[in-house]
Amino acid sequence: MKRQHAMVGYAAERLGWPGILGLGLLVFIAGFYLSALRPEQMRVEDLRKQVAKLTDRRTRAAAEEPKTASEKLNAFYGFLPPSNQIADLLEKIYGAADRQKLRLEQGEYRAVKDNVTKLTHYQVMLPVRGTYPQVRKFVAAALAEVPNLSLESIQFERQKIGDATVDAKVKLVLYLGQRS
Numbered sequence: 001m002k003r004q005h006a007m008v009g010y011a012a013e014r015l016g017w018p019g020i021l022g023l024g025l026l027v028f029i030a031g032f033y034l035s036a037l038r039p040e041q042m043r044v045e046d047l048r049k050q051v052a053k054l055t056d057r058r059t060r061a062a063a064e065e066p067k068t069a070s071e072k073l074n075a076f077y078g079f080l081p082p083s084n085q086i087a088d089l090l091e092k093i094y095g096a097a098d099r100q101k102l103r104l105e106q107g108e109y110r111a112v113k114d115n116v117t118k119l120t121h122y123q124v125m126l127p128v129r130g131t132y133p134q135v136r137k138f139v140a141a142a143l144a145e146v147p148n149l150s151l152e153s154i155q156f157e158r159q160k161i162g163d164a165t166v167d168a169k170v171k172l173v174l175y176l177g178q179r180s
Helices: 002-064 069-079 083-099 132-145
Strands: 108-114 119-131 149-157 165-177
Touching (some): 083 165, 119 132, 132 149
Antiparallel strands (some): 108 119
């Protein structure tokens, strides 16, 4: 053990303080590389593999895309849910209102079938009572949750200027496909 201490002391004496500082920096750089840079390099490699997979998937999806106008139109109609799913879609809309703690009054519902375009327009007129931000958040959430839903009109009415609550008439349209 004494011999090792003597050898380290002799080596340190020969290197001097610049050599010891250089060795310390080399040890620090090796530790930094192993603890910080190497894991990040591995992460970059993983991300490159993910990008390659996504590019490959996008290329395959582009090859499978409809080419003709009739194929594109059929793909569009295939995106729309059938009329028998109206209850599920309305449940999502009512759920968006419940999350905003809105009180929905009795609504009006009307289905209009268009035989030329093979679409069913399901008009939903909902009288809503709540604060203005609640109504805005409800409409935004409903449109986000139901992709085939559109806002046709919204009308606000306040009884008094100082009232926090507003009465709103929200007119929504659900677009549904007709299955042949």
